Amino acid sequence: MKKIKSLIRLLIFIIPKTVIAFKYDLFRWLRFSLRDSDRITKQQRQAKLLLNLHALEKGLSFPDPREGWGYQKAFLLSKYTHKYITDCGIDDLARLSVGVLDAFINDPLTGKSETLIHNVELLKQIGIEKKDLIGGVKFVQKDLINFNFQELYNVASLRSSVRHYSEKDITSQEIENAVKYAQTAPSVCNRQACKIHVFSDNFNDILDVQLGNQGWAHKANKLFVVTADLNFFGSVYERNQPYIDGGMFAMQFVMGMHVQKIATCCKMYIRKPDLDKKFYIVTDIPKNEIPIMLILAGNYSDEIIKVPHSYRFSSTNRTVNH
Incomplete structure (x- = not known):
């Protein structure tokens, strides 16, 4: 009986929703991706x-x-x-x-x-x-890498997802610095297809189509939306590459904020087709750009604040030797 209920749920609820989502993504890919056509942007x-x-x-x-x-x-x-x-x-x-x-x-x-x-x-x-003229080749050497693993790890390990902020504004220069740092992320064939959309002050309408503010998101000073432009990706073999490039760009952007002592919290992007359509309307982001994630950010408050521990398991559990 339990197996029958599970099968009915799969056939009635899960498969139809999955097919709708796949169809929605497919049509967007065919419309905006880089491929041979008369329309070229x-x-x-x-x-x-x-x-x-x-x-x-x-x-x-x-x-x-x-x-x-x-x-x-x-x-x-x-x-x-x-x-x-x-x-x-x-x-x-x-x-x-x-x-x-x-x-x-x-x-x-x-x-x-x-x-x-x-x-x-x-x-x-x-x-x-x-x-x-720019481009061609440049020269690198090991001696110019003048920091060690522990120094870099110490910086990265001090970052936590923070959901409590002060009222101090994040400056345009700080945002530009973080974007500049994000541009150091690897990019497939150096396509550099990622962007940061910046929203200030009242962004509750954006949060409303992304499961709401959840009791904290509206307190951020800035809402950043990381996107990857589908126009830069072509064959079916590249269908997941925008998310890979976008994820690396987003992580570097977060670290660019972190080294400037600006607190951030990454908020996953909800990809239900109806919410996706509303999101494009309220943000005015071009439809050829895929949202990768939302990043809420603000300056740290002066007092000590609590954050989730978010324990990291041993690195040996993440290493598989073949």
Whole structure:
């Protein structure tokens, strides 16, 4: 009898809701993800540039590349770059793309043709000066890493999820610092698809479509929404990548707040289709951006405050040797 009740519950409640959620996510993915179509946004143009130029940057960094490598990608990148500058103008991405192409044609082992060299020279003549070119490769060395494990662990282990804040404002500079730190997070093919949306003062309408303030969230000074832009992700094999990139970006943002002695608490994003639709309406976040999580933040109060212990189990339980 118990098994029959469980089966009925599965068939009537769980499976239909799961199918609705999957269908909702599928249609959003098909509508906004990077794929071959007649509709292409500026972000999708940027993604195509980043995918190709980062492939060339990786090749330029290899110690022993094969002679004549990379020609097709470089030629394609030169075409994409020309189209991007024509349609979108010159910005940091354009300078980055031309900079990588310049580094590519000046490397003795890369694959080149007169046409490619001519294309790159034309790109450099449309308003991008040599001194403004960026990208290619840089050099790192172990001796520059001048901190140890214990120092970094001590900083990270002092962070707790805090739900009680003072009335002092978080400044624009502190937010900018935290975003700058978040940008150190790894990003697939350096696509940098994540953003921080900042909401101040009255954000109860946002909380209302995310299970309410739960008795504490409305007391925060700022509400941050971390998003990842679907326009930067393509094939079905990348369907989970926005959440991975977004999660790492969110964690670095939280740590960027923490090192400035600003308290934070991460609030999971509830993905019921009806709540998701309402969330986009009240936040005015573009629909091509996937919410990863909410982060409530505020300055610490002067008194000692209580937080959940949130005990961490032994690291040996999280390590599996194969």
